[in-house]
Amino acid sequence: xxxxxxxxxxxxxxxxxxxxxxxxxxxxxxxxxxxxxxxxxxxxxxxxxxxxxxxxxxxxxxxxxxxxxxxxxxxxxxxxxxxxxxxxxxxxxxxxxxxxxxxxxxxxxxxxxx
Amino acid sequence: xxxxxxxxxxxxxxxxxxxxxxxxxxxxxxxxxxxxxxxxxxxxxxxxxxxxxxxxxxxxxxxxxxxxxxxxxxxxxxxxxxxxxxxxxxxxxxxxxxxxxxxxxxxxxxxxx
Numbered sequence: 522x523x524x525x526x527x528x529x530x531x532x533x534x535x536x537x538x539x540x541x542x543x544x545x546x547x548x549x550x551x552x553x554x555x556x557x558x559x560x561x562x563x564x565x566x567x568x569x570x571x572x573x574x575x576x577x578x579x580x581x582x583x584x585x586x587x588x589x590x591x592x593x594x595x596x597x598x599x600x601x602x603x604x605x606x607x608x609x610x611x612x613x614x615x616x617x618x619x620x621x622x623x624x625x626x627x628x629x630x631x632x633x634x635x
Numbered sequence: 636x637x638x639x640x641x642x643x644x645x646x647x648x649x650x651x652x653x654x655x656x657x658x659x660x661x662x663x664x665x666x667x668x669x670x671x672x673x674x675x676x677x678x679x680x681x682x683x684x685x686x687x688x689x690x691x692x693x694x695x696x697x698x699x700x701x702x703x704x705x706x707x708x709x710x711x712x713x714x715x716x717x718x719x720x721x722x723x724x725x726x727x728x729x730x731x732x733x734x735x736x737x738x739x740x741x742x743x744x745x746x747x748x
Binding site: 525552554556561562563564565566569571577579611613617622623624626627628629 | 644667669671677678679680681684686725729734735736738739740741
């Protein structure tokens with residue numbers, strides 16, 4: 522019972538490098554989210570998706586891009602990493618109807634940009 | 636737009652003492668309310684939720700929260716905490732019709748022996 526799986530779990534990047542974080546869920550959820558967590562800031566929404574082929578901007582989208590080509594996968598891309606993007610990234614997914622509207626989270630990706 | 640305020644960034648308590656973590660929200664429409672817990676170096680997991688019906692909701696590990704519509708609050712309580720309850724706790728509000736749950740900034744519960 523995998524739930525929400527994020528890869529990689531840790532990564533160190535040099536400023537200007539690019540990378541893609543992968544989120545995969547096996548619960549047939551329609552909605553998927555990418556958050557970043559920084560000390561004292563809680564979780565801030567980067568981008569989200571309400572279904573396959575759709576994406577939308579969240580609270581802090583600058584410097585990130587996303588794609589959802591398959592319902593079970595939600596990719597987060599950093600085209601040119603900056604030290605300000607050092608953070609812990611969490612992916613989440615959920616149904617959005619009735620009593621099923623709770624989010625399931627991955628274990629996080631700790632990214633350091635040097 | 637909705638917002639969530641967790642009034643305490645850190646709550647230190649001794650083991651077996653009661654604790655209350657405060658959460659207030661603002662929204663002009665009906666809301667769904669959640670508490671999530673994050674243990675050190677882990678992801679978030681659902682602790683309890685209010686969707687409708689009884690205003691008092693309970694978790695399997697002894698926490699409870701009460702939805703108070705007039706005070707727009709959803710405080711989390713436990714009558715006797717354990718060392719293992721040390722974690723970050725997030726209050727979340729979700730507005731019907733919105734795609735985006737809104738997180739509070741979190742409260743760090745630190746349980747001392």
